Amino acid sequence: MAAWTLTLAELINYFSALTGAKVSADVSELVKDLHINRSEETYPYLAPVGIGSTLIQLVRGFPATTGGQKIAPLFQSITTDGTDYTATDAGVITQIPAKDFTLSLLNALGVSITDLSAGVWTGVCNALSNIYGREVTLENIGDFRVLAVVQNGSLMFDEATIKAWSDALSAEDFFSRGGYVQTLDDVTTGRHEFNEFTYNSELFLLLKQLLTTMYAENTIPYPYTDANLLSIVNDFMTSIGDYDISAKPVVIYASYVSFSENLTLSLKIFKNLDYVPVNRDGTLLPGYHSANVVLYASSTLYGYTYNLRTGAKTSEGDSGSAYHYTTDINTGFKELYASNINYVKEETIDGIEIQTGATLPTDDLDLPSEYPAWASAGVSAGFWDDAASLLRTRKMIPVALQEEGEVYVTPQALARDGVVDHAGTKAKTKILDGAVDVLDTPTDWVDEGTRTIPLDVPTSPEPMNTDTPVVVLPTGTAGGPVTVYNPTQAQMDSLRTELWNNGLVVTLQTLFNANPMDAIISCHMIYASPHVDATKKGLYLGNVFMNVSGVNVVDEQFIEVDCGTVSVPELFGNATDYEPYTSVEIYLPFIGIQQLSANDVVGGSVSLVMKEDVLTGAILAEVTVTKNGSTQTLYQFTGNGAVQIPLTGQDRLSQIMGGIKGALSGGFTGGVAGAVMGTASGAIASKPSIMKSGGFSPNTGAMAGKLPYLIINRNIPLDASEYNKFTGYPSNKKVNLGSVSGFTRVKDVHVEGIICTEQEKTLIEEALKEGIFL
């Protein structure tokens, strides 16, 4: 038992997730009845794998509003008409044996169970094996459970669980023919294929063998000529018409009608068989033989009777769609079958029937579209995912459960309502094998104690609504008292010529009473395309036209360079994809190489937007990470991308000094930081943080690369082969030791329920902590 405290924040989060904003007014009303502190138990859970749906390890509900000592989910009615939700805590969580859920779900999906045959159990065990990723047999099938909730007399299961089960059962062909296909291995052994060239002659030989044997058994000389018999065969083949003997199975059945001087021979052919005949014991039919034969399914029958003496033919008039012929192999060739096929046995599974008019699921069930009425039924239940510390809501759909030890062929629609009706007017329903009886009220259940709560939900954290705010760049702010030009190289050349025109210098000196260059506030280069006004203008210093026309004028102070998005997937699928085994850096133009946290970016995608102030060249690099459904700007770096163009000697001197200062700063900082960090790092496999670039000045940035990139540094894994069998993988999960196999090392255990001495209990605990092969 573990105490657990529900914080108000968790509670509000819980209600919000369940009911959205509309419930906020009801929160205070519900909160007042909740007992914040209570105890609960946690339970091991066998997480199904390999079905495209993963599960969390543990779910715990919230305290019941009455009593407050036990866990219970909160439920949210699912509505489809836009009406308000109504939250309630009336209902219970429980778990159902997976085998019972499987059989019940089959009924709900349109497959009735008429008999719990071996074939049924084979398919069920195979399906559960695929779902749970481990071998499920009739010996251990009782170990597997499925989460269920009970509310208002209905038993409901998670939608994802139903989909996973449906897919697994579909893979076992439960829905294709209500059974399974058994393909016999030796498809060619004994196979006798007729073709259009040999068919008649082979049938002739077979009939002759039949007849000569019969006459010999009766010690009567065989009286017929081959020509007579062959003409009968040819006539028979002509009568039944042409058909593609290779397309569909055919079986020819021959027997005598009377044995006398005027022997009549009955010839029948079953062609275009939908299913092929096999011996009753499942062995193959050879190409022609006489044996116990079962014909499954329909065919087209043609039958004629021939007088062997005269060759006269009469129509036998047989017809039908399903046949079952037997004969005694021990009595010889009194009857004969000839077939061209013998290689597949196909039969419906014993105890399974497709319900009339049933809507069967597809191989990849799309529940809302395939069963819209069902998908809109049920409730939305809220659960607290202990492993992820997240609230999760799951759609629970009703499925009626069958009575233990009995089989009820439940119509699909009734099986889907999940309603408990022990009076027998609907599917008899009862929760089995230690789970709470759905007839019990929630209050009854609360008195019984806590329950195991496994649930199908994704293992990856659900998206949290914690996106960082969207940043909007200021617009239309370039200029003001100044004009920001974006001249071409030719226009700059013209300006230079005009700038040192004597008349102009005098004019500017008159205007500014100072250095005429003061009219130029800045002249620099940036390495992004500024946003310019559609109307080009003349270039003025002050109000003096510089004889340069058609110059682009920048109308936006801030510009944005969207560098795009790159994915940073996991490579190893384990902890080595993250720190300290993996480090991530980003190269940013005009800024340099900067450190990112691998924990932040691995498994997500990184978007980079660089913003620049056209007036000053100031650069802001925003690194946004999209991961677990959230988009967050986690890093911001600054730099300057304006390369100043010297206009005077003073400008030039100050730029040179600035460059020297920047170089000294960058080299000094990088060297010391690298040395210090490298020395300080002593942790195994941790990565020393080496500064890989000094501070960029705009000029050095202009010489460096203009495309940003990520550098992902990974240690090379050196795990020994099958090391998991020697040391095991990290776990830290609470499990029932009976549910695990292989090497297991226990971290904590309370040895109880074992009849042994106290010293032996200590030994058991020590042994489990040392390791045990289970």
Next chain:
Amino acid sequence: MELLIGTYSEDAMAADKTFTQVGSALACTVKQNTDVIRPVFIIRSPATAQINYCYADDFGRWYFVENIEALTGGMTALHCFVDVRSSFKEGIRALDAIIEKQESQTDSNMYLNDGSFVTEVRTTNEVIIFDDGFNDTGEYILISAGGGV
């Protein structure tokens, strides 16, 4: 007391051991001043080193044979230590526990870094380049007082 003696070949930590019995069940006595944890079984049989495991019916426990001592009179003393993993395996399987290590990934958390992941000191660098960036050629920006007519 009856004693089944024989061998096992699995790891001593295995809960399920395959016991290969040597000979038939032997009558034995327990040496005085020994206990159920570390009993010494006295059997009337010549010493043999070809056993390492035994089962004491009266105790209902499996034992590792730690030492074999030849006694006078054709007697042999088997110094044993209880194998709790096998003797109480059903009870152990009924226990709930927090497991530190597990062979199967199903019951593991591969993102728990408990220091067991081993890597080389050598590293690899993967570079992922963004699609876009700054221009290779610059744009002149000239800011002047006034102007813009």
